[in-house]
Amino acid sequence: MDARPEHPVQAASIAAWDKETDVAVLGFGIAGACAALEAARAGAAVTIFEAAGGSGGASALSGGEIYVGGSGGTDIQNQNGFTDTTEDFATYLAMAGGQDPDMAKIALYASEAVNHFNWLRAQGVPYKGSFLPGKIIEPEGDDTLIWSGSEEAWPFVTKAKPAPRGHTVQSVGWGGGRKIIDILEARAREAGVQVETSARGRALVVENGAVAGVIIRQNGKELAVHARRGVLLATGGFCMNTEMIRQHAPEALRCSSPLGTIDDGSGILMGQAVGGRAIHMNEFFVTCPWYPPESLVKGIFINQAGQRFINEDCYHGRVMRTALEQQGDRVFLLCDNAIFARPLELAGAELAAVGESWGEVESELGFCSGTLSRAIAQYNEHAARGEDPVWHKAAKWLQPLAEPPFAALAFIPSQSYFSYFTLGGLETLPTGEVLALSGEPIAGLYAAGRAACGLPRWGKGYSSGLSLADSSFFGRLAGKAAAKAPKMA
Amino acid sequence: MDARPEHPVQAASIAAWDKETDVAVLGFGIAGACAALEAARAGAAVTIFEAAGGSGGASALSGGEIYVGGSGGTDIQNQNGFTDTTEDFATYLAMAGGQDPDMAKIALYASEAVNHFNWLRAQGVPYKGSFLPGKIIEPEGDDTLIWSGSEEAWPFVTKAKPAPRGHTVQSVGWGGGRKIIDILEARAREAGVQVETSARGRALVVENGAVAGVIIRQNGKELAVHARRGVLLATGGFCMNTEMIRQHAPEALRCSSPLGTIDDGSGILMGQAVGGRAIHMNEFFVTCPWYPPESLVKGIFINQAGQRFINEDCYHGRVMRTALEQQGDRVFLLCDNAIFARPLELAGAELAAVGESWGEVESELGFCSGTLSRAIAQYNEHAARGEDPVWHKAAKWLQPLAEPPFAALAFIPSQSYFSYFTLGGLETLPTGEVLALSGEPIAGLYAAGRAACGLPRWGKGYSSGLSLADSSFFGRLAGKAAAKAPKMA
Structure with missing residues (x-):
């Protein structure tokens, strides 16, 4: 055999199954971990097949933030003086979904997020409980609660009462995602989940229109795995598959740094190959960590026509996704001496001009x-009055840029650190059931995480923690649904 | 049976074919007409199945322009003083393809377009031969040659020597597309093509991974049609399918007017359902006929932040696709008394403000x-010198907006006439062979026109005549390829 994701294998062509399980989970990022854990606790025999040598996927590269709110707020939000209604949370999530938010998923997550957060803690994921104010990317220390999106920024703030919703695992420095995965992996193994690593899903096996198993490549051999209750795709997005990026999201090719591990789109292709519907395949998250320091938020971004294009106090990814749409190959952040500081080395910003007057710059x-x-002159005039009538940056970030010397920092998508991952994927029900082109669920097939198109589905609507939130919550639901699916022969 | 595009039918489930043909063409717009004609002339038995009561499709709604150039120029270009190298033509087409132009199709079309144009004339499509200068949408009279794209505009003009390439059928007034279709229909019928109207393609029939036929609904019955050499999808795009627009191109939902007849995406779905790969599904053409009169091109467009965003002398669709990206729900065209005139009633522009000074406006x-x-003030200062340093409108359109009264015309995507059609579709080889997810051709399946993703695949790169050019030229190639395909049992 030489199975490929694009070619489903007919069960009839398989002489004998090499392995039996109830639920075969492909991918051991946070979606796969949560799905497997819930499926196993619901009594199913579960095997995770991970293509890499161990768990993690793109989740382990993340900051370990989970976007949580609603139901009055988490205890951590409350202890730090914040409340958060389910309605405000849902409104924010709907605005973050762009032209086509998934209202069914939003309604469910907005009302269940606090319970989900407490579930994560019950698994052992630790949270210090402290609030870290300001505009940051990820805590440098081990604090919990941060403003991780555009909650306080226009236009979101005009419709949804803001609250900080980024809940970060207790872990010093960036990259807390690894810690969450380690904990969930331990719980999954304790629950009896079998883990196969260096085991890559190659193709789905179908029987009478239903998914009955999966071909796995491991140790140079292809194994036919019978998944009696279903296959669950948790294989991530497709940012590492240049050909798929070309077909669906070619604007991303202008950015320097795909953010992922394997993320080859194989799960999406496997799903499509059995009739699954992929949606919003052009959407992607992109960012460049242009702050901290937060004093830079008091600067203004301009494009190569010298025009502002965004309120700089919204989420850094929303700024940079909009920056990518501007004519030309770069944008500039203008600062005066009062606010200037170098952004993180990582950002790869370039000091493009310095002058004693704006005319010189x-x-x-x-x-x-x-x-x-x-x-x-116009910006300063308004800023002095605490106003930003066109772009609506909040008053606290408004300060005339009037103290020389003045500087322009260049952010260049192809050269600075512009990291991206894809948001389009298989359309699923909240239960993770993958929808066919016809809109009906495909029997035996589930997807979660970035192999699916979930809550995060609009580049300009992203907030840090939204993908982990979606992947973990709907991963759990998918695992439960698969475990309850009728057993196939 | 209740066949649906999303569910291919297995040949084994068909007791007896209701009809036999070599090539079944679905859709009788220009792609289907050209494909059927060439297939019949190559000796194949050909049947066109058209869902409407007669030929035409979206092609018949068009201006009847074909985008042609290269090879030194058509005789009509030459007689009117224009030459056009294949290299310049190919460069323009590549720029018009955005981030992912189809270089194989471009190379072929750029070198063969003049021959293709002469072929159309040989079929009886008449051209008066006259050149109509200026910036227009379609000739009001029966002239032939017009500037129908962004050839003379930045940035295209910086890389490809411009030539007018819109060749319009001799037909008084707008809507010449109908005439082309009538002529091609006559030729197709003479060549022996059988035409079935009110006959809708419902689902493909597959046998051993190849497309062997199609289920047609006609007179309330479903007919199983055996297509011994292949099925050719020429069913158009999906602008009339709100659900598909939501899934793939939700920004288009902000525009008032889908431009099509049936265009329900059924061909794309049928192709996807047998494993076909759909690409660039988020791309769409959109325009609002904001000129003539061409004096308006001397005005400037601004968004709701008061910023220019485009050189106004580029193609009207490029202007409006960019307008749709601006923040807010409308853009304004600013004019002075010297250039002001009402746009076409059809455009649905609204006189939003008039004043004796720009301050009043x-x-x-x-x-x-x-x-x-x-x-x-800045625009006028530059315009007086014949310069537009930021947006690069050509000097001939630069004139200070200095004569009161001044006016602002509002163009509102949801209320003005913003018409759109989709550009994404099945990926095909130049021969029309539909590519599977794996990149290999699907035996027995061809696509042309907007069911495929062809030369026009980027909303900001469209030129009038590009879709008819692509549909007719690659329709012909697809018809020839299908006719030569080995006969299936």
Whole structure:
């Protein structure tokens, strides 16, 4: 055999199954971990097949933030003085879904998120409980609660009362995702989940229109795995598959850094190959960590026409996804001496111009005379009054850029650190059931995490913690649903 | 039976074929007409199944322009003083393809377009031969050659020597597409093509992984049609399928007017259901006919932040696709008394503000004091020197907007006439062979026109005549390829 994701295998062509399980989970990131754990606790025999040498996937590269709110707030939100209604949370999530939010998933998650968070704690995921104010990417220490999205920023703040909802695992420094995975892996193994590593899902096996198993490549051999209750795709997105990016999201090719591990789109392809419907395949998250320090939020971004294009106090990824749409190959962050500081080395920003006057800066950048001076004059005039009538940056970030020297930092998608991952994937019900082109569920097939199109589905609507939240919560639901599915012969 | 595009039918389930043909063509727009004609002339038995009561499809709603150039130019280009190299033509088409132009199709079409144009004339499609200068949408009279894209506009003009390439059928007034279809229908019938109308393709029939036929619904019955050499999908795009638009191109839902007849995406779904790969499904053409009169091109478009966003002398669809990306629900065209004229009634533009000074206009529009006055002052200063350093409108369209009264016309995607159709579809080889998810052709399946993803695949790169050019040229190639395919049992 030489199975490929695009070619489902007919069960009739398999002489004998090499392995039997109830639920075969492909991928051991947070979606796969949560799915397997719940399926096993519901009594199913579960095997996770992970293509890499161990658990983690893109989840382990993440900051370990989970986007949680609603139901009055988590105890941690409450202890730190925040409340959060389910309605505000749902409104925010709906706005974050762009033109096509998944209202069924939003309604369910908005009302269940606090319970889900407590479940994660019950698994042993630790949270210090402290609130870290300000605009940051991930805590440098081991704090818990942060503003991790655009909650306080226009237009979100006009419709949904803001609350900080990023809940970060207690772990010093960036990259707490690894710790969450380690804990969930331990729970999954305790629950009897069997884990096969260096075991790559190659193709689904179908029988009478239902998914009955999966072909796994391990140790140079292909194994036919019978999944009596279903196969659950938790294989991640497709940011590492240049050909798929070309077909669906070619704008991402302008960015320097796909953010993932394997993320080859194989789960999406396997799903499509058995009739699954992939949606919003053009959408992707992209960011460049242009703050901290948060003083930079008091600067203004301009495009190569010298125009502002966003309220700089919204989420860094929303800024950068919008930056990518601007004409030209870079954007500039303008600062004065009062706010200037170098962004993280990681960001790869370039000091493009410095001058004693804005006229000097505009001339160094090659802008027409008057372009920046006029733009800044208008911005400063409004900022002095605490107003930003066009772009609506909140008053606390408004301060005239009036203290020389002045500087322009260049952010260049192809050269700075612009990291991206895909948001399009298989359309699923809240239970993880994969929908066919017809809109009906495909028997025996489930998807969760970025192999599915979930809560995060619009590049300009992302918030840190949203993908882990979606992957863990709907991963659990998918695992439960698969475990309860009728056993196939 | 109740066949649906999403569910292929197994040949084994068909007791007896109701009809036999070599090539079954679904859809009788220009792609289907050209495909059927060439297949019949190559000796195949051909049947066209058209869901509507007669031929036409979206092609018949079009202006009847074909985008042609290269090879030194058509005789009509030459007679009117234009030459056009294949290299310039190919460069323009590649720029028009956005981040993922189909270089194989471009190379072929750029070198064969003149021959293709002469073939159309040989079928009887008449061209007066005259050149109509200026910026227009479609000739009001029966002229032939027009500037129908962004050839003379930045950035295209910086890389490809411009030539007018829109070749319009001789037909008085708009809507010449109907005439082309009538002529091609006559030729197809003469060549022996059998035409079935009110006959809708419902599902493909597959046998051993190859497409062997199609289920047709006609007169309330479902007929199983055996297509011994293949099925050719020429069913158009999906702008009339709100559910598919939601899944793939939800931004289009902000526009008032889908432009099509049936265009329900059924061909794309049928192709996907047998494993076909659909690409660039988020891309769509959109326009609002904001000129003529061409004097308006001397105006400037601004968004709701009071910012210009495009060189107004590029193609009207490129302007409006970019307009749709601007923040807010409308854009404004600013004019002075010297250039003002009402656009076509059809455009549905709204006179949003009039004033004796730009300050008055900006105040009526609710902009901050100084926004328009400053922007216009800078524009006028440059325009007086024949320069547009930021947006690069060509000197011939630059004229200070200095003669009162001044006006702002509002263009509102949801209320003005913003018509759109989809550009994403099945990925095909130049021969029309539909590619599977794996990238290999699917035996027995061809697609052309907007059921495929062809030369036009980027909303900001469209030119009038590009879709008819692509549909007719690659329709012909697909018809020839299907006719030569080995006969299935």
